[in-house]
Amino acid sequence: MIKFTLNGRQVSFEGNPLTRLIDVIREDLGLTGTKEGCGEGECGACSVLRNGHLVTSCIIPVGAVDGDEIVTIEGLRDTEQGRCIIESFAEGGAVQCGFCIPGMVMAAQALLLTNPDPSEEDVRLAISGNICRCTGYDLIVDSILLAARKGRGLW
Numbered sequence: 001m002i003k004f005t006l007n008g009r010q011v012s013f014e015g016n017p018l019t020r021l022i023d024v025i026r027e028d029l030g031l032t033g034t035k036e037g038c039g040e041g042e043c044g045a046c047s048v049l050r051n052g053h054l055v056t057s058c059i060i061p062v063g064a065v066d067g068d069e070i071v072t073i074e075g076l077r078d079t080e081q082g083r084c085i086i087e088s089f090a091e092g093g094a095v096q097c098g099f100c101i102p103g104m105v106m107a108a109q110a111l112l113l114t115n116p117d118p119s120e121e122d123v124r125l126a127i128s129g130n131i132c133r134c135t136g137y138d139l140i141v142d143s144i145l146l147a148a149r150k151g152r153g154l155w
Helices: 021-028 073-077 080-091 101-114 120-126 138-150
Strands: 002-006 009-013 047-050 053-056 069-071
Touching: 047 101, 053 101, 073 080, 073 101, 080 101, 080 138, 101 120, 101 138, 120 138
Parallel strands: 002 069
Antiparallel strands: 002 009, 047 053, 047 069
């Protein structure tokens, strides 16, 4: 049995340890905010935090997260930090189709946890593993910088 903490609560999975983490999160645990884009760890749509670090859940076998702490967009959105980022994305007009946004929000959180006052270059580097086909990235970058300003003291 594989046990890990998901969004602050202990969960377990009895099944093939090679099952992808994204499939366990979405199918077995019913948290569909984490999206699957490429299935190869290249687009960032499936990004989650694993022990505080940004990872792509489509290439991680669930057996590898035994004992770990995983945070998805559902867990982040219920925090003050998450609300600050999400509200900044809305205020900054960063959301168009919305498919990449959960991964972008998770990337923003990972960045702001380690660098609460990032430069534009820092933000662009932090989201470089996330693909957006709608916005051209500028509004997303601006929104993350807005979250950093609005959330001073949160990170």
